[in-house]
Amino acid sequence: KEANLTKANLTKANLREADLTKANLTKANLTKAKLITTNLTKANLTQAGLTQAKLRKANLSKADLTEANLTEANLTGADLTDADLTEANLTEADLTKAKLITADMTKAKLTQADLQGADLTDADLTKANLSKVDLTRARMKGADLQEADLTDADLQGADLIEADLKGANLTRADLTRAHLNKANLKGANLTEADLTEANLTEANLSQANLK
Secondary structure (H helix, E strand, C coil): CCCECCCCECCCCECCCCECCCCECCCCECCCCECCCCECCCCECCCCECCCCECCCCECCCCECCCCECCCCECCCCECCCCECCCCECCCCECCCCECCCCECCCCECCCCECCCCECCCCECCCCECCCCECCCCECCCCECCCCECCCCECCCCECCCCECCCCECCCCECCCCECCCCECCCCECCCCECCCCECCCCECCCCECC
């Protein structure tokens, strides 16, 4: 435990079920590494390279992934509760059914990522890039999405109850049957957005663009 693997080259390494609790993996190269069900609780993965890494069902709770590169990584069912993903790159990453409760994803890049059924309850996605993201049936109650880019995002059936979408860009977003009860959409851009059967009970739509 608490191993120092700073800048280590772990390309295609097999770390399946390994215990890397509190390990220091700052700037480590974990490209295509196998980290399936690996324990990375509280690990430091700042600026780590995890492109196409296999992190299915890995435990990354409270891990520091600031500015980490997780492009095309497989994080299906992974636990990222309380993880710090500030400015992390998750482009085209698979986060299906991942747990991101109270995770910090400020300014994170999630373009075309798959977040179907993911739990983002109370997560911070301020100014995050979520364009073309699949958030079908995602749980986002109380999430902070202020000024987030959700252009062309799929939010069908998503739970956005009490979410803060102030100033968010939801151009062409699919919000069919989405739950937006008590959501804050003040100043949000909903140009060409699909709100068919969406629940907007007590939502704040002041200054929103609904053209």
